[in-house]
Amino acid sequence: MDPEQRINAYFHACGHGTADDIADHFTAEATIFDTNIRPVTGAAKIGTMWVKVRERWLGATWHVDSFVGDANGAAIEWRMHGTNPINNQPFTFCGSEHYRFASPPNQAANLISEIRQYWTFDPEHLNTGLVDYQYGNSSPSASNNR
Numbered sequence: 001m002d003p004e005q006r007i008n009a010y011f012h013a014c015g016h017g018t019a020d021d022i023a024d025h026f027t028a029e030a031t032i033f034d035t036n037i038r039p040v041t042g043a044a045k046i047g048t049m050w051v052k053v054r055e056r057w058l059g060a061t062w063h064v065d066s067f068v069g070d071a072n073g074a075a076i077e078w079r080m081h082g083t084n085p086i087n088n089q090p091f092t093f094c095g096s097e098h099y100r101f102a103s104p105p106n107q108a109a110n111l112i113s114e115i116r117q118y119w120t121f122d123p124e125h126l127n128t129g130l131v132d133y134q135y136g137n138s139s140p141s142a143s144n145n146r
Helices: 003-016 019-023 043-056
Strands: 026-034 061-069 073-083 090-102 111-118
Touching: 003 019, 003 043, 003 061, 003 073, 003 090, 003 111, 019 043, 026 043
Parallel strands: 026 111
Antiparallel strands: 061 073, 073 090, 090 111
16 A cells, blocks of 8 residues: 555544544554643544544544655645534544654554644634645635634
């Protein structure tokens, strides 16, 4: 699986798979670094975390908007669609991530070994993304950005 296929399959698993399905895309000691939470290390912990996030936002799904990269690393822009459980309103988070890959012995090539996530969580305004950037049909509302 090439890096772009890996990331798309990982995103699909985050929205539709089990914790094990998500964990299968990572090296055993992979780490996710994030601008909003402490690092999460370990494929199993990462899988469990994303299932909880998906459930928190009532069946959230993730989508890759753009990809640049190769076998060593990649950068993507993404969006997450979810539903606020308090008011049942849909929302969209947008962000960017940087990936590193590794091919551990006896495992699939191009497993994710590190993700550095950049996005903003504002519980008062869940539709977040770049200020005044035109995302297209399912964009965060510019009035909700800081």
